[in-house]
Amino acid sequence: MAQDPENFLILTLEGGPVVIKLRPDVAPNHVARIKELAREGFYDGVVFHRVIPGFMAQGGDPTGTGSGGSKKPNLKAEFNDVHHGRGVCSMARTNNPDTANSQFFICFDDAGFLDRQYTVWGEVVSGMEQIDALPKGEPPRSPGKIVSMKVAADVDNAAELLP
Structure with a gap:
């Protein structure tokens, strides 16, 4: 069955x-x-400004400091029952649950202690080795960078990348 490219991201x-x-x-x-x-x-x-081995890689802050976001309003939490396991993508936020904006993180390993406290919005289905290879640190000395992030429906060769 063909996958809906509108529901996949290609993070390069x-x-x-x-x-x-x-x-x-x-x-x-x-x-x-x-x-x-x-x-x-x-x-x-x-960049991925916070990469903690065995835990997660965090990015999505245009300032690269961990304190920035988009100019759009913060989002109300959508906590759900999806387990924070390896490859799960979730939104970063402050101590206030309704402050997710643009920053996100991808779990390296099981992080079940985050379940129902952070909003899971996706899961890596291929290329997790690229996440594993990101430079580590808080912040990394030479942080890994997002070359591009696109909705698969907007990428010409997306069909060959989708599972």
Whole structure:
């Protein structure tokens, strides 16, 4: 069965593509925001400013500091029952649950202690080795960069990348 390219992201890192399956069924507003920002080119050139081995890689801040976001309003939390396991994509936020904006993280390993406290919006379905290879640190000395992040429906050769 063909996959719907509207519900996949192609996250291109310096090492190659990462394919993320979006979960509008559990976080429709967060998925809409990620797609909107991706289509605006917001994430292109943005670094992974916090990469903790065994935990997660965080990016999506245009300032690269961990304190920035888009100019769009913050999102209301859409906590769900999806487990924070390896490859899960979730939104970063402050201590206030309704402050997710543009920053996100991808789990390296099981992080079940985050379940139902952060909004899961997707899962890496291929290319996780590219995430594993990101330079580590808080911040990394030479952080890994998002070359581009696009909705698969907007990518000519997406069909050959999708599972």
